[in-house]
Amino acid sequence: MLDLLIRNVQTSTHEEPVDVAIAGAKIAEVAPRIEAPAGQTIEGEGRLLIPPFVDAHFHLDSVLTRIPNSSGTLREGIDNWAVYKQEQLSVEDVYQRAARYCEHAFKMGIQAIRSHVDVCDPQLRGAQALTQLKRDLSDRIDIQLVAFPQDGYYSAPQVRELLIAALDMGVDVVGGIPHNEPMYNQGTASLQELLRIAQERGLPVDVHCDESDDPNSRHVETLAALTKQMGLEGRVTASHITATAVMDPYYVSRKLIPMMAAAGLHVICNPLINIHLGGHFTHPRHRAMAPMRDLLAAGITVACAQDCNEDPWYPLGNADMFEVARMGAHVGHMMGLEALHKVFETVTVNPARIMDLPGYGLTAGCRANMVLLRADSVVDALRTSATRELIIRDGVIRAGTAAVA
Numbered sequence: 001m002l003d004l005l006i007r008n009v010q011t012s013t014h015e016e017p018v019d020v021a022i023a024g025a026k027i028a029e030v031a032p033r034i035e036a037p038a039g040q041t042i043e044g045e046g047r048l049l050i051p052p053f054v055d056a057h058f059h060l061d062s063v064l065t066r067i068p069n070s071s072g073t074l075r076e077g078i079d080n081w082a083v084y085k086q087e088q089l090s091v092e093d094v095y096q097r098a099a100r101y102c103e104h105a106f107k108m109g110i111q112a113i114r115s116h117v118d119v120c121d122p123q124l125r126g127a128q129a130l131t132q133l134k135r136d137l138s139d140r141i142d143i144q145l146v147a148f149p150q151d152g153y154y155s156a157p158q159v160r161e162l163l164i165a166a167l168d169m170g171v172d173v174v175g176g177i178p179h180n181e182p183m184y185n186q187g188t189a190s191l192q193e194l195l196r197i198a199q200e201r202g203l204p205v206d207v208h209c210d211e212s213d214d215p216n217s218r219h220v221e222t223l224a225a226l227t228k229q230m231g232l233e234g235r236v237t238a239s240h241i242t243a244t245a246v247m248d249p250y251y252v253s254r255k256l257i258p259m260m261a262a263a264g265l266h267v268i269c270n271p272l273i274n275i276h277l278g279g280h281f282t283h284p285r286h287r288a289m290a291p292m293r294d295l296l297a298a299g300i301t302v303a304c305a306q307d308c309n310e311d312p313w314y315p316l317g318n319a320d321m322f323e324v325a326r327m328g329a330h331v332g333h334m335m336g337l338e339a340l341h342k343v344f345e346t347v348t349v350n351p352a353r354i355m356d357l358p359g360y361g362l363t364a365g366c367r368a369n370m371v372l373l374r375a376d377s378v379v380d381a382l383r384t385s386a387t388r389e390l391i392i393r394d395g396v397i398r399a400g401t402a403a404v405a
């Protein structure tokens, strides 16, 4: 006997409506008509069923701080965050804010978050709080943490030890910020060291890379070259790379993107934050987001992520991955029917691949994690930020309003 049967739903992967059968915590079958007794039945009535949203780039340690940023620049955000760290940050403060956000994110259909955590703090308060939260919320959200040296790997002598200590505490991914190092060659050296640490420990890498309007900030080239040289293909992610939007188009299309594709580099765009923080000082103002359409066309796995929510870098945000995807579609010139489906993948299957989430998807054998939406197609859902009617995690209905028989 099945535990749960969801009848007559649209999916992004099947042409016709299907039934989805769940046994225990797994999907048992997906087929046009399933005749089997089930403990609970949901009549989907042609609505859209999706695997959960995956937010592959976030900052849970600064979320909901509501620190003001009057210039709207990355620099003022980093400076104001430094003051907050010194004056107000505590383990309890991080834990409470991050837990409150995750509770909301879960109801918005997100079930996996990769969060960077600032490891330039000598007490590692963020890492302490978030490694605990990761354990406490594992029945709702898969949290992956990145050891992120916000002020720079070479900003202080102890940052290396702090980064290693955070990894020892259970932080999962090695982070970096080469464009924020004092000298350009220290950016290069930081990537060499960070990739070596990742290689030694068998960990993935996710670097804040070239989050800048400077066309000469070309650390992503170094990241791609090192990834290939060190045999780390498929394990390294370049987040942001907004400088690519102002680099020479010949260089980007003929050299850089082919290098990145050959290195199996993943890319995470953060459309809301990129378009808000970037482009302040160029004339004419440019679109400060990586060329998502070209990256996808080259076969690179691209995700769109939320990055910030009510923190020193972004005063808005609502854990709504449709909002993130919509901004990505606008800025990336991806409004064709096929393109909109590709954009939808940047907040679902693509980030799941980047985070290497086991059993993700809506096929037999996958984890029974899914969201039923009040929409009849992907485009309709994107257009309306469709209401999340049911949230299912490991085969159990955890939130929502739809009728269950």
Ligand SMILES: [Zn+2]
Pocket (backbone or CB within 6 Å): 057, 058, 059, 116, 208, 307
């Ligand atoms: Zn970030």
